[in-house]
Amino acid sequence: MVDRAYRAAPPGALRIEALGDLTAIFDRRSMQTHLVVSPIPEILGAMGDEACNAALLAARLAATFELDSEAEAQPILADRLTELAAMGLVERA
Amino acid sequence: MRHSVRIAVGPVQFRIGSDWAEPVAALRHLYAGYPQDETRSADATVRLFAARPWRRWLRPSVHIGGDFIVPDALPLPLSMGLLAAEMGMNLQVALGWRRHMLLHASAVAKDGRALIMSGESGSGKSTLAALLGEGDWRLMGDEFTLIDPAAGDAIAFPRAVSLKNDAIAEVASRVDAARLGPLLSGTPKGDIRHLIPRADAIAAMQEPARPALLLFPRFGGELAVEPMGEGEAFVRLTEASTNYVALGEAGFAALTRLVRETPAFGISYPDSEAGMALVEQLWAEAAR
Numbered sequence: 001m002v003d004r005a006y007r008a009a010p011p012g013a014l015r016i017e018a019l020g021d022l023t024a025i026f027d028r029r030s031m032q033t034h035l036v037v038s039p040i041p042e043i044l045g046a047m048g049d050e051a052c053n054a055a056l057l058a059a060r061l062a063a064t065f066e067l068d069s070e071a072e073a074q075p076i077l078a079d080r081l082t083e084l085a086a087m088g089l090v091e092r093a
Numbered sequence: 094m095r096h097s098v099r100i101a102v103g104p105v106q107f108r109i110g111s112d113w114a115e116p117v118a119a120l121r122h123l124y125a126g127y128p129q130d131e132t133r134s135a136d137a138t139v140r141l142f143a144a145r146p147w148r149r150w151l152r153p154s155v156h157i158g159g160d161f162i163v164p165d166a167l168p169l170p171l172s173m174g175l176l177a178a179e180m181g182m183n184l185q186v187a188l189g190w191r192r193h194m195l196l197h198a199s200a201v202a203k204d205g206r207a208l209i210m211s212g213e214s215g216s217g218k219s220t221l222a223a224l225l226g227e228g229d230w231r232l233m234g235d236e237f238t239l240i241d242p243a244a245g246d247a248i249a250f251p252r253a254v255s256l257k258n259d260a261i262a263e264v265a266s267r268v269d270a271a272r273l274g275p276l277l278s279g280t281p282k283g284d285i286r287h288l289i290p291r292a293d294a295i296a297a298m299q300e301p302a303r304p305a306l307l308l309f310p311r312f313g314g315e316l317a318v319e320p321m322g323e324g325e326a327f328v329r330l331t332e333a334s335t336n337y338v339a340l341g342e343a344g345f346a347a348l349t350r351l352v353r354e355t356p357a358f359g360i361s362y363p364d365s366e367a368g369m370a371l372v373e374q375l376w377a378e379a380a381r
Contacts, residue, residue, distance in 0.1 A: 015342065017349045022324025026345040031338070033345055035328060 003054050003074070005093040006081050008047035014089065016041065027088060034087055043080055044089065051093030054078035099131060100124045103239065103250040103298050104193070105186055108135035109178055112142050116174030123175075123253040123274050123287055126295050137185035141177055175287070176280050179255060186237060186250070187335040193239035193248055194340055194347045197333045200233035200247055200302075201225045207247035207302035208376060209238050209355075210310055211333045214282075217312035220260040221368050223288060227267050228369075232294040233302065242340065242347040245354070246301035254288040261286045263365060306379040307357035308372065314361040316371060321357040 015026040023041045025034040039061075046052075046060040054077040058070040067073045084090040096117040097110040102124075111117045187195060198211035199222035208230075210218040219235040226232030233249035241248055253274065256264050261284060265273060274287035307326060321329075330348055331337050337344045356379050362368035 015345065017345075019323035019327050019349065019352060020325075021322055022327065024324075024327055024345070024349060026342055028342060031341050033331065033337075035324070 005051040005053040006090040007093045102252045106136045109139045116178045119175040139181035195336050196238045198238045199235045200238040201230035202302035206305035208306045210308045223254045232290045242343040249298045251290045256286045258283045304355045307355045309359045311361040317361045319359040323352040326352040326357040
């Protein structure tokens with residue numbers, strides 16, 4: 001499976017507010033509100049400014065959080081990136 | 094329009110026009126104690142019109158119109174003219190208002206702080222608000238509560254309370270009959286009778302109140318209290334807001350602030366007495 005690279009939304013495009021177990025994200029470009037749960041906020045936080053694929057994301061998240069296995073996390077992260085792209089919160093690099 | 098009346102409810106100035114005298118006369122009675130300002134321009138216009146000119150006489154039937162028109166707003170018989178006016182007023186506010194975030198919720202206030210109750214029709218939010226408003230609470234509204242996006246305050250919308258079915262007898266036994274409108278039986282929502290809010294609630298309708306407690310009531314079942322997280326309260330209030338999407342980021346900011354700063358609970362209760370006692374208990378804890 002190709003590990004596609006994605007880019008985070010430009011600075012200022014998203015307003016992210018943690019509300020207990022949920023995180024509310026307001027996208028200023030689409031005016032849409034997205035409600036997400038962990039690990040989506042963590043993924044968005046780990047993306048940085050550069051193009052980022054699931055392998056790079058797994059490595060970054062492993063540095064901050066306890067991941068059982070980076071290799072196992074990678075396909076899950078690839079799925080989440082696809083979903084985030086469908087929501088318009090990240091875009092293909 | 095042959096007949097018309099201007100009514101100010103909270104921050105909204107309505108102009109209601111009608112092809113018939115009856116609904117306007119009924120509104121004049123219900124809203125006689127509200128402030129009148131003939132010079133202020135209308136924020137929302139409601140028109141009750143006959144479908145065809147001759148229908149005004151032949152088989153009177155009221156259509157609802159105004160700045161916004163819902164295509165499936167059914168014509169109602171003339172005896173329901175007051176209900177049609179109320180539906181039209183709700184519609185214009187729900188669809189057209191942009192200055193505040195509009196929540197489908199009742200509210201009462203004490204000492205400048207607001208208790209907001211959100212729930213669907215039948216949850217008991219209107220009845221609880223009406224009953225509390227007859228005690229030492231100020232009724233802010235039985236159907237809509239507005240939130241000021243900048244300050245975060247609750248703004249009152251104390252229209253005439255729409256009592257339905259069993260709530261009619263429950264409230265009627267506690268108030269002066271002069272404060273009740275005509276009984277409208279057999280409406281699409283069952284029996285309806287309007288209650289004029291207390292004079293002090295109308296006099297204070299421009300005074301904002303700080304949200305202090307959010308409740309999501311459910312009438313029926315055993316007495317129960319469930320603390321609600323910020324996320325769930327946020328989701329429920331987006332569903333309860335008629336203009337959340339239209340307000341954009343201002344709505345998002347207002348709602349995140351409201352759920353962060355205000356403790357929230359889901360409650361269920363078997364009857365109004367138990368519901369009111371539970372509300373007072375939660376309020377005493379929240380006000381500490």
